[in-house]
Amino acid sequence: MVNTKVNLSGIILDNPVIPASGTFGFGYEFAELYDINCLGTFSFKGTTKDPRFGNPCPRIAECDSGMINAVGLQNPGVEKVIENELPKLKACFNKPVMANVSGFSVEDYAYTVEKLDSQEQIGWFEVNVSCPNVHGGGMSFGTSPEAAAEVTAACRKVTDKPLYIKLSPNVTNIVDIAKACEAAGADGISMINTMLGMRIDLKTKKPVIANKMGGFSGPAIKPVALRMVYQVYEAVKVPIIGMGGISTAEDVIEMMLAGATAVQVGAANLVDPFASKTIIENLPKVMEKYNIDDLSQIIGGAH
Amino acid sequence: MTQGFYKILSNIQLTRTVYKMVLGGDTGAITASGQFVNIKLDGKFLRRPISICDYDETTITLVYKVVGVGTEQMSKMTEGQELDVLVGLGNGYSLDKCGDKPLLIGGGVGVPPLYNLCKKLINEGKKVTVVLGFNTKEEIFLEDDFKKLGAEVLVATADGSYGVKGFVTDAMKDVDYTYFFTCGPMPMFKAIEAVASTSGQYSFEERMGCGFGACMGCSCKTKYGNKRICKDGPVLEREEIIW
């Protein structure tokens, strides 16, 4: 029997497979299809202080081996998430869940984390710093070490739960940003968010996405994600949750070898609703194939 | 919703660009006319949403137009090949409030989902009128199929090469109806909205990431709050739509 368990900041996951925020809703859509308690955990839809509709449609575009989304953080706002979504989540998932939080000012982030902190089922926070800072000329918090550290520190003040900062890959030096978050009190780094991309429709000769650009994800970005996780692993001591293009058990192992303690599955859930479950089921036999007895032993193995 | 592998029983050309594909497999997840399926195609990342034109216990009929790489690929597939399909997506049309003289209005590739709806309404003993709109005579499909069901069928062509010259709204002028169901392009919807005298239901299209409510890729605003076209739609009631 192989061991797929990993320790993510003191909470033991049955396996390192975590559906990524924005691709798994609040879990219950998938619970109609399979028992989602087979998951390590999952990261719920990016939650903000106020309700958001997001960007105008079309906000999805297909790419070779991936997709672009410009959903723009549609969510009912933290109050409604607590009132309506978390009870529904609890009814179908009995493990600690990861709370994905977004904001447009440092205060927004701290407000939302503080509100959610009292929710028992929340095991970890995953703070998405890819959002534009309304007070910083629209530049994403995730593009400057100072801004990312400021968000980290503000969230650190309002929660004792494990705090992961989710980094944007749209930066020149992701290592500096990861180090700044670690120094500001992050318990871990989650990476990567989507890469800025676009598609143009040859018939209309205009961008496919109403917002023109959006976040590119899926198998096509996996090499970039692996490279970034590998680099950050060398620079920080805190654990990393790795993601970007994961769609098979082999991908999970590759990402762990790069330095990830746990791995998220994003776009793959959208094209195959059973993707995360299938990955979990395949993990033991793929581990055996590569002579891996204990998954936690391979973290950072490629270094 | 269920996921399954469906065998292509036939895939025939109806017009220059429109094809009819019959798939064999489990149809237990289909609960209403106007629902759709989401088809995985080799080498394409996202699935392709296509309305269920008709179904029975073991088959699903799709009618689709070749507009891009995915539908082109579908048109080349042959009997015996298998497709990975998500089945029974979306809410579909609700038949509760339609009275005894429902009007079905389809434009172009919006026509297919009305076929099974028409069948159900006729089985319920309704007097159904179907108005179909196409650009030109060569593009007309399913007209005879609706007639065989026992519906009164009126066709409008934009160039006047067949039936009424003009748009569906020209063909429906003298129809006496108690309710309407429609599917088709946005300009047609706006024209219907301007003239329709009863309540009705519109079936919308949007680019989709998942097709089953997980990604928020297809949301729209309605008078009753945000809705996902794939899960809370594709059918919306006239009263809730914000134009």
Ligand SMILES: Cc1cc2nc3c(=O)[nH]c(=O)nc-3n(C[C@H](O)[C@H](O)[C@H](O)COP(=O)(O)OP(=O)(O)OC[C@H]3O[C@@H](n4cnc5c(N)ncnc54)[C@H](O)[C@@H]3O)c2cc1C
């Ligand atoms: C609920 C629903 C029901 C539909 N029913 C039918 C039907 O019965 N018959 C039919 O011919 N067509 C139908 N369509 C439209 C059909 O989905 C598109 O024509 C098809 O996806 C085009 O794929 P493609 O690869 O050929 O085109 P491409 O332009 O190459 O596709 C690129 C991407 O854009 C998406 N896309 C392109 N056009 C549309 C569109 N109009 N709506 C949604 N996504 C689109 C594709 O799915 C793909 O992800 C329906 C769409 C929806 C949303």
Ligand SMILES: Cc1cc2nc3c(=O)[nH]c(=O)nc-3n(C[C@H](O)[C@H](O)[C@H](O)COP(=O)(O)O)c2cc1C
């Ligand atoms: C439709 C969609 C919505 C997303 N929404 C969020 C979100 O709300 N918060 C967030 O941190 N990341 C969000 N992401 C990013 C994913 O969580 C993930 O970081 C990214 O897609 C890379 O993984 P993948 O290649 O497996 O998709 C979203 C991605 C997609 C495709």
Ligand code: FES
């Ligand atoms: S397409 Fe994913 S929610 Fe509608």
